[in-house]
Amino acid sequence: MTWDEKFYQQQLINRWDAAHELKTTPSWIQQLVWAADQFIVNRPLVDAPDDKTIMAVYPWFGDWGRDTIITLPGLTP
Numbered sequence: 001m002t003w004d005e006k007f008y009q010q011q012l013i014n015r016w017d018a019a020h021e022l023k024t025t026p027s028w029i030q031q032l033v034w035a036a037d038q039f040i041v042n043r044p045l046v047d048a049p050d051d052k053t054i055m056a057v058y059p060w061f062g063d064w065g066r067d068t069i070i071t072l073p074g075l076t077p
Contacts, residue, residue, distance in 0.1 A: 009034055012033060012034065012037055013025055013030055013033060016029075016030075016033050036074060036075045037075075039054055039055050039056065039071070039075055040052055040053075040054055040075060040076075041053060041054075041055055043063070053068070054067075054068045054071055054072070054075060056068050056070065056071045
C-alpha cells in the first residue's frame with residue numbers, strides 16, 4: 001500500500017469518526033468503511049465535474065437508481 005492510499009484511508013476514517021462523534025473507530029468498523037468506500041466512484045458530468053455515484057452491483061453494471069437508494073444508508077455516514 002502506498003503512502004497516498006494510507007493517507008486517503010486515514011482521512012476516510014477521520015471523516016467517519018467526526019460524523020459519528022467518535023474518538024476512535026474499532027478496527028472491524030474501519031474495514032467495513034474502507035470496503036464500502038470502494039463502491040463510491042467518480043462520475044463527472046458536464047455541469048458537475050466532481051460528482052460521485054454508487055456502483056451497487058459493482059463492477060458488472062452501472063449505477064441503478066433502486067439499488068443505489070437501497071445502499072445509501074450503509075455506504076454513507
